[in-house]
Amino acid sequence: xxxxxxxxxxxxxxxxxxxxxxxxxxxxxxxxxxxxxxxxxxxxxxxxxxxxxxxxxxxxxxxxxxxxxxxxxxxxxxxxxxxxxxxxxxxxxxxxxxxxxxxxxxxxxxxxxxxxxxxxxxxxxxxxxxxxxxxxxxxxxxxxxxxxxxxxxxxxxxxxxxxxxxxxxxxxxxxxxxxxxxxxxxxxxxxxxxxxxxxxxxxxxxxxxxxxxxxxxxxxxxxxxxxxxxxxxxxxxxxxxxxxxxxxxxxxxxxxxxxxxxxxxxxxxxxxxxxxxxxxxxxxxxxxxxxxxxxxxxxxxxxxxxxxxxxxxxxxxx
Numbered sequence: 413x414x415x416x417x418x419x420x421x422x423x424x425x426x427x428x429x430x431x432x433x434x435x436x437x438x439x440x441x442x443x444x445x446x447x448x449x450x451x452x453x454x455x456x457x458x459x460x461x462x463x464x465x466x467x468x469x470x471x472x473x474x475x476x477x478x479x480x481x482x483x484x485x486x487x488x489x490x491x492x493x494x495x496x497x498x499x500x501x502x503x504x505x506x507x508x509x510x511x512x513x514x515x516x517x518x519x520x521x522x523x524x525x526x527x528x529x530x531x532x533x534x535x536x537x538x539x540x541x542x543x544x545x546x547x548x549x550x551x552x553x554x555x556x557x558x559x560x561x562x563x564x565x566x567x568x569x570x571x572x573x574x575x576x577x578x579x580x581x582x583x584x585x586x587x588x589x590x591x592x593x594x595x596x597x598x599x600x601x602x603x604x605x606x607x608x609x610x611x612x613x614x615x616x617x618x619x620x621x622x623x624x625x626x627x628x629x630x631x632x633x634x635x636x637x638x639x640x641x642x643x644x645x646x647x648x649x650x651x652x653x654x655x656x657x658x659x660x661x662x663x664x665x666x667x668x669x670x671x672x673x674x675x676x677x678x679x680x681x682x683x684x685x686x687x688x689x690x691x692x693x694x695x696x697x698x699x700x701x702x703x704x705x706x707x708x709x710x711x712x713x714x715x716x717x718x719x720x721x722x723x724x725x726x727x728x729x730x
Contacts, residue, residue: 426457427453427457430448436547436549441511441615443510444510449503455498456496459496460537463487468485485590486511511588513586513588516613518550526574559655560622564609570596570599574594591623602663607627611624621642621643623642
């Protein structure tokens, strides 16, 4: 179903914009195709430009609090300035490249609990406020993401939640100002050592950096703490390995070499509150200047714009 809304740039009698996506489903590194349909109002309108942008909700951790805001992280002009005549109908086709690091929102056809994604169309009209149209977008995993997520399920991990954290992971080539955390409850076979695991993919054209944060249980004489591991895989490796065996190896290595990783990444503050790397990764997260147009806007806006419930929950457990 294509979600669309007609909005007038001047209120009653002004031009309207309606974007229709050929297919709202995509993957990192692919494109979103569609067309922006404009209808002129009662009077001629000087259109300054038509811009489309991908928007999502991002968690931001301050000194004392955490809040979420809506971020436009990728935008493209589909038209420059032109005159739109009264009642004129105009369709502008587009192909928007989807960044490799775009977070995954849907797995096996189900929305990941905690994720939102939309394509906003901005119609900038001279001497008038910008008006926009928002379309729901679903970003599906690439094959390598799918295999790793399947491996966690095969190993008995249960999906808990996903969100986006503002910031950069040190030592990882990252272009977007946030990273995704996909959280799992530990499976019984790991329950003695791990409470939860947070999984982050930082994807490029070559492959994926896989970052694991394991919330380790305390022992008889030791407190619980977070252990981190980082692994690189190539898109070409998708069908060459037993992913359950690989992920099991990653988890065992990550939880056993806590000491060396701790010194490598700086002190961990520990979290226990499930906020992820903003606190949990401690020194691993560097502050990030926001280098995208649009910036943060009110968190409520995207809630209002995405009407209805996305439904479903990957893994079934909340």
